[in-house]
Amino acid sequence: MTTPSRPVPPAKTAPTGSAATPPDRPTAAPSLAERLAAGTGGILLLGLTPPRRSATAEQAADIADVTLRRLAGLDLDGLILYDIDDESDRNPDERPFPYLPTMDPAVFHAEHLGAWPHPVIIYRCVGKYPAPDLTDWLRSVDPGRVLGVFVGSSSADKPVHTGLAEAHALHDEVRPELELGGVAITERYAQRGDEHLRMLTKQSRGCLFFVSQVVYDVDTTKSLVSDYYYACAERGIAPRPVIFTLSVCGSTKTLAFLQWLGVNVPKWLENSLRHSADPLAESYRRCLATATDLVEFCTELGLPFGFNVESVSIRKAEIDASVALAADIRRLLLPPHRP
């Protein structure tokens, strides 16, 4: 395949921004890449969806500006920039929020996030890209500022340009120094019971960390990482850090969207959100309880971990709550959970 349907833009060197490293994060501290490579936890990320592709350069710059000002008070270790795919193939139900093509995450990073002083983790839905384009991106990227997460197809039937195994092989061949992560999906574990073995396969192909899908089913998530931990122990290999993604849910529409995305929301939690006079406050409280539970569980288990906070909706109240949640989670991650 030589004519890509959607080329991966090469990464550009982002201009040096004016935002300084926050005073309590001395620049001598290990970088995100170093900490993930060393397998230490206590990492806090914030996940962002790039602006829609129809945005003008000025609009995208405004969005970046507003976003960075929102994040200025947070002590984040990095950002995740999602690569949004039209996943309507995996769910015949109507999508509660419309699918809108978004800007390429590497372009958004290079052109608009120059003021961001920390690394970014760029997602790649590898099936979207022909191998030569993925190769070009791998060659162009700066591993000192960027990490990657390769995501496989959202359904087995979907035609892909590049499969996940092929993408991992390309990474190994072209740019092994780019630190790579994989996704870990609780709901796939619930259905098939082998997600922890998939994590081991990804690990054997070079993945140094994992990022979960949005966690609402904390109990099954604990089972997934427990099975992963003990499967590593059986093989005598060190478990890699698992970054748990949390997202608040401020309305029944957002709840429907989470469920459409395949997130399993336990019935009791769904009931409490549906019957709450303030579902956003309720879900905030539940997200914090989930984080507390996972901190305790992973610490006791000995699994390195971290959190990624995102908002699956673009409503201001939910985005603001995500930022507040990230600040609260940072406090949970204070030593001893952080190097």
Added chain:
Amino acid sequence: MTTPSRPVPPAKTAPTGSAATPPDRPTAAPSLAERLAAGTGGILLLGLTPPRRSATAEQAADIADVTLRRLAGLDLDGLILYDIDDESDRNPDERPFPYLPTMDPAVFHAEHLGAWPHPVIIYRCVGKYPAPDLTDWLRSVDPGRVLGVFVGSSSADKPVHTGLAEAHALHDEVRPELELGGVAITERYAQRGDEHLRMLTKQSRGCLFFVSQVVYDVDTTKSLVSDYYYACAERGIAPRPVIFTLSVCGSTKTLAFLQWLGVNVPKWLENSLRHSADPLAESYRRCLATATDLVEFCTELGLPFGFNVESVSIRKAEIDASVALAADIRRLLLPPHRP
């Protein structure tokens, strides 16, 4: 059916025992039956399996004596006496502990638990008994000292003498003043999703409270009682108290037995028990965490609740841990969870 295969012995009036009501439980306090009828929670029970049927009267008396001494320091609201059925029909796997027929719970109560100052809840696996025998027992029982729980068949294919609906009709006809409860099974909810509706059906047939199967899957248990609570709210009826059963697990053999009994143990918890140097201490800690979680959840929901502590094994360490667990749970149930 006029010739019962196993008659239900009529209840006898138990002799007045010497054990006094503990000093902090004034006799003017509402009785267990009054509290359950009023729908208040904060109830603490301890579940006992009667001695095996082959025990001599002297052995049974010794067992009763040892048991009551063990329970003397506990501030219990009552005892549950199980009616053990050979449930090998529901699981083709080998039973980890052998099935041994046990003494009838009403006989054990009448003949050996006279010193017990509080009410007992007598289980009846109704399928074991022809209707006339169940009728005789209902007629003979003292509703001031005894409550009942009717349990249906352990599998749909099992031939029964009396079905659950028939048993409820008999109760209504013969002895409606005997306070009756039903069982609530998380694992049935997980499989079929309608256990909360079965609870409503039992409630409409006169059940005033529910006792759960052993809870290890606290998340699904929360979903079950949440659905039950909101189903009651939709119908404008008051939810009845739900008594959650907890049992420690001190060995992989006890774990296998719990699983054989149909208890769903989340994989993370199974892993932690299997890999623990001290599974009894670990399971004790988990049981207490389960109780704490359920206290918080039900209190917030507004569902009246209580706990029943049992030991599914007859090992001394596990029985001792059960007694200690009951004492710890009583502390959790101090006001405002208790009238």
